[in-house]
Amino acid sequence: EPEVTQTPSHQVTQMGQxxxxxxxxxxxxxxxYWYRQILGQKVEFLVSFYNNExxxxxxxxxxxFSVERPDGSNFTLKxxxxxxxxxxxxxxxxxxxxxxxxxxxxPGTRLLVL
Amino acid sequence: xxxxxxxPGPFNVxxxxxxxxxxxxxxxxxxxxxxxxxxxxxxxxxxMSVYSSxxxxxxxxxxxxxxxxxxxxxxxxSKLSDSATYLCVVNSPGGYNKLIFGAGTRLAVHP
Numbered sequence: 001e002p003e004v005t006q007t008p009s010h011q012v013t014q015m016g017q018x019x020x021x022x023x024x025x026x027x028x029x030x031x032x033y034w035y036r037q038i039l040g041q042k043v044e045f046l047v048s049f050y051n052n053e054x055x056x057x058x059x060x061x062x063x064x065f066s067v068e069r070p071d072g073s074n075f076t077l078k079x080x081x082x083x084x085x086x087x088x089x090x091x092x093x094x095x096x097x098x099x100x101x102x103x104x105x106x107p108g109t110r111l112l113v114l
Numbered sequence: 115x116x117x118x119x120x121x122p123g124p125f126n127v128x129x130x131x132x133x134x135x136x137x138x139x140x141x142x143x144x145x146x147x148x149x150x151x152x153x154x155x156x157x158x159x160x161x162m163s164v165y166s167s168x169x170x171x172x173x174x175x176x177x178x179x180x181x182x183x184x185x186x187x188x189x190x191x192s193k194l195s196d197s198a199t200y201l202c203v204v205n206s207p208g209g210y211n212k213l214i215f216g217a218g219t220r221l222a223v224h225p
Contacts, residue, residue: 031211043158043201043215056212091157098211102148105157 002026004106006092012112013082021077021109023092032075033093033103034067036060043091049075050098082113115140118216120202126222131192135219137185137202146205147178149187151198152218158201161187192223 005024013019025032034046047057049067066078075094079086089108095101120137127133139147147164162169164176164185175188185202202216 033211033213035213035215042217043152043213045206045212045214048212058212089155095211101211102160102163103211103213105159107157110155 004092004094004104006090006106006109008109009107010110010112012114015084015113016081019079019082019111021079021090021092021111023075023077023106024073025075025092025094026104027073029094029096029104031055031095031098031101031103032067032069033095034077035091035093035105036088037091037108038085038088046077046090079111082111084113087111087113116216117141117214118202118204120200120216120219122217122219124220124222126224127192129192129194129223129225131223132188132190133192133221134189135187135200135202135221137187137216139183139185139202139204139214141204141207142180142183143207144204145207146211147176147185148203148213149174149176149185150201150203150215152201153198158203158215161200189221192221194223194225197221197223 032049037043048055064080091108092106093103095103149161150158151161152158164178168177173190177186199218201218206212
């Protein structure tokens with residue numbers, strides 16, 4: 001069964017450093033998403049991406065964040081200058097379409113900012 | 115009012131019990147409703163979509179009441195493997211399928 005994959009599974013970084021989280025969505029999916037979950041809190045939407053551009057973003061997704069689909073398979077989330085409060089689990093998701101389409105989640109990258 | 119509200123639990127039930135979870139959502143224009151399951155430190159996994167007519171998948175039954183903006187999940191004959199956090203999820207209307215998650219209801223099934 002096709003699945004969303006994410007690398008790395010864990011990332012530890014120093015405050016102020018840049019990190020890039022990588023995702024490979026399911027191959028025939030067209031819509032891509034990033035969510036995050038701070039430990040003990042709910043899953044929060046960050047950004048959605050379609051047709052090589054951001055279609056929607058949340059207030060969390062400020063200028064420190066960017067997304068890119070550098071080739072036909074990868075979908076990346078970059079945090080330019082990490083803060084302590086960026087420590088969280090970051091989930092990538094993809095769906096075939098929008099509307100009532102199911103989103104399938106990757107296993108997540110656990111980011112720890114020291 | 116929270117966008118999606120759930121009782122956090124935990125619900126501690128014996129194997130074989132029937133347990134029901136409830137959820138309310140604030141935006142009456144939402145069109146898509148889901149229950150996801152999340153195991154500790156894992157990704158959310160779709161349990162089932164929720165339709166206006168109600169739907170059943172084995173031991174799981176989901177109901178939607180649009181007038182009350184209320185969603186429910188019933189689990190019959192609980193198994194130890196059902197122990198997890200159950201997330202009520204609603205789409206944000208008008209956008210690109212942004213999902214809004216509740217904080218989850220924790221279920222612990224014991225022998």
